[in-house]
Amino acid sequence: YRRQLAEKLSxxxxxxxVRYHVFADPPGPKIGNGGSTLHVLQCLEDLYGDKWAxxxxxxxxxxxxxxxxxxASALGKIFTALPFGDPVYQMLELKLAMYIDFxxxxxxxILVTCSDDIELYSTGATETVTFDKPGFTALxxxxDVTTGTTHGVFVLDPSSFSGKGGLEYTSCRHFLHKPDVETMRRCGAVCVRGNCSQLSSSGDHRDPEMDSECVYTDSIFYxxxxxxKQLLTFYxxxxxxCCEIDAYGxxxxxxxxxxxxxxTKNTSDAAKEESRLAEVRQKLYSLLKGTMFNVIVLHNSKFYHLGTTQEYLFHFTSDSKLKFELDLRSVASSIFPDKAESSDGSTSIVQSILEPGCSIxxxxxxxxxxxxxxxxxxxxxxxxxSHIDLEADVPSNCFLSSLSIKINDQVKYVSMVFSVEDDLKKSVKLLSDIHSLQFFGISLLECLDLWGVKASDQLFSGENTGLGLWTARVFPVCSTLSESVRMSLKMLNSVQHMSAFKLNGFKLLSIEEMLTYKDVEDMLNFRQQIYDEIHLQRQKEKPDL
Known part of the structure; x- marks a missing residue:
């Protein structure tokens, strides 16, 4: 992260x-984004003393x-590339541009936000988003009501809220964390509004019957x-x-x-049922109860999430509202020759070099x-x-991502390949259950058989992370980037055609291990080489003045 920040600044x-800092979580168990927030407060006080006030x-x-x-796993979600700008914008630049007036x-x-969401809004000429009240202030x-089930939802005070204008300051009676529809209705979170159809943030997936109903969902908070200071004292x-705390929930x-x-007792949404979590939540509740809770309602706004393969593909390649509002490009800072076949602008080519004859x-x-x-x-x-140099057919719905790794001071390459619909978070506890894991729609057990890999406890990395696609040691380590892509595509091809492709003789890594061994410098150098080559080509194409 520091390396990427330094390069951007240079x-x-x-x-x-602006002063930029990167703070990693303390070693030990995962502490969630709430725990990270508390840790950052500690780091700021350590760095700045009383000045942090x-x-x-x-x-x-x-x-x-x-x-x-x-x-986004290897180099960070905040450095996810966006298909516009030259050099291409990444999420970090977009975040800073969006919040430039704040x-x-x-x-x-402290203004708290995540790295994979985008908030776009418009307000009247005299309306300003201001964070100047004590306590918490949230946007x-x-x-639509369905979107509310996967977000935080505000139960607003009806007496201080008219539903008119571009922006309203109001107070919040209650915050619901990923509630079901019944809970939203029971708590009074659902508003009936005639113009809600223009405001529904799911945008492209509306149920016409629900047009008059909406809820108000969260994004960033201050x-x-x-x-x-209170939270730091608590920390x-x-x-x-010893448990994961959610900054929002x-x-x-x-x-x-x-x-x-x-x-505070509802730990069903936590990664693990932990009595420790309930105890920490109880203490947080006691600490924060009575703290002012202000909400800035942005009536003409949209919240976009880019955290999944499906959302990423949808927003970058379809006629999404986000693509229209940010003017996302089909080709951004790339060499994409006329002779390369592509569809009608519904692709997204970002800082890449495509040679004539390829088809996307x-x-x-x-x-x-x-x-x-x-x-x-x-x-x-x-x-x-990735670097795909020889003849290759990459199937539809394929996810292919290559990493540079360093083992024993030697740079090697590994490419992970999946279906964009595969569930990398799913895991099982018992070896006898791994048949339920799916790789490109096929049971992982069948895939292992085709690859000549024995199903055993040694197949999976990590001690307590569960048995899943994330921890399965199935991806071959290769000496060149293009070879690693070729081997992973052969693995996929063997599964699609149910023909054997033995991985004997290869050192195999899981994604979890790839990230442990990742060589950030080599990956960034590869990106830089592509960037330099694109710009050299552009210079050649410029007519002499």
């Missing part, structure tokens, strides 16, 4: 008058394994310095955290006059890759960081 791609801070949660969008209307405190976006008292659920202590199917995304002339890519596929 190229003047980021605002220069005067800082306005943008905190972007950028870690996580990104199991639902693994091309610091001047913000009292000292709220109108969404806490003033004194609230942050110091607790000592080492666990902080915001304690707020508002309608907050119930029972919410509709709905596919190619980023940071070199694609040779005899390569055919099917539809709805993602290819990231």
């Amino acid at each position: 190229r003047k791609e980021l605002p220069l008058g 005067s800082l306005t801070v943008l905190l972007i949660h950028s870690g996580g394994y990104s199991q639902r969008l693994p091309n 610091p001047s209307h913000m009292k000292p405190g 709220a976006h109108p969404s 806490m003033d310095h004194s609230t942050a 110091k008292q607790v000592g080492t955290l 666990d902080f915001l659920q304690a707020l508002g006059p309608g907050a119930a202590e029972d919410d 199917g509709p709905g596919s995304v190619i980023e940071y890759s070199r694609i040779g002339p005899a390569v055919s890519v099917g539809k709805n596929s993602i290819i990231s960081g």
Whole structure:
């Protein structure tokens, strides 16, 4: 992260008058984005002492394994490339551009956001988003009721809320974390509004019958310095955290006059049932109860999430509203010759070199890759960081992402390949259950048989991470990038045609291990080489003046 930040700053791609810090979670068990928030407060105090009381801070949660969008796993979700700009924008630049007006209307405190969401809104000429109230202040976006089941939902105080204008400041009675529809209705979170059809944030998947109903969902939130100080004191008292805390679920659920202590006991959404989590939630509830909870309702706004392969493909390649609003390009900072076959603009080619003769199917995304002339890519596929030089057919719905790794001081390459619909988060506890894991629609057990790999406990990496596609040691380590792609495509081909392709003789890694051994420098160098080659080509194409 620091390397990528330093490179961006040296190229003047980021605002220069800002201090940037990267804070990693402390070693030990996972602590969630809530635990990370607390840890960052500690780091800021350690760095700045009493001066941190005067800082306005943008905190972007950028870690996580990104199991639902693994091309962001190695270099971080905040550095996900977007198909516009030259050099191409990444999520970090977009975040800073979106929030550019906030610091001047913000009292000292912390603005908390995630790295895989985009908030777009419009307000009247005299309306300003201001973070200057004590306690917590959250942005709220109108969404359809179904969207509310996967987000945080605000139960707004009807007496202070008219539903008119572009922006309204109101107070929140209760925050619901990923509630079901019945809970939203029972708690009074569902609003009936005649113009909700224009405001539904799912945009392209509306049920006409639900047009008059909406809920207000969360995105980013702010806490003033004194609230942050309270949380830091709590963190110091607790000592080492042993459970995952959700900055949204666990902080915001304690707020508002309608907050119930029972919410702290609901650990069904936690990664593991832990009594420790219930205890920490109870303490947070006691600490934060009564803290002011303000909401800025952005009536003309949309919240977009780019955290899964399906969302990524949809927003980048279909006629999505996000594509229209950000003017996302079909070809961004790439060499894409006229002779290369593509569909009607429904592809997304980002900082890549495609040679004449290759063909890319509709709905596919190619980023940071070199694609040779005899390569055919099917539809709805993602290819990231790869070099495909020889004849190859990449099937539809394929996810292919290559990593540089360093083992014993030697740079090697591994390419992961899946279906874009495979569930990399799914795991089982027993070896006898791995038949339920699916690789490209086929039982993993059958795939292992085709690859000549024995199903045993040694097949899976990690001690407590479960047995799943994420931890299965099935991807061959190769000496060149193009060879690693070739081997992984052969694995996939063997599964699709039910023909054997033995992996004997290869060192095999899981995705979990690839990330442990990743060689960031080599991957960034590969991206830089592509960038330099594209610009050299552009210089040659410019007519002499």
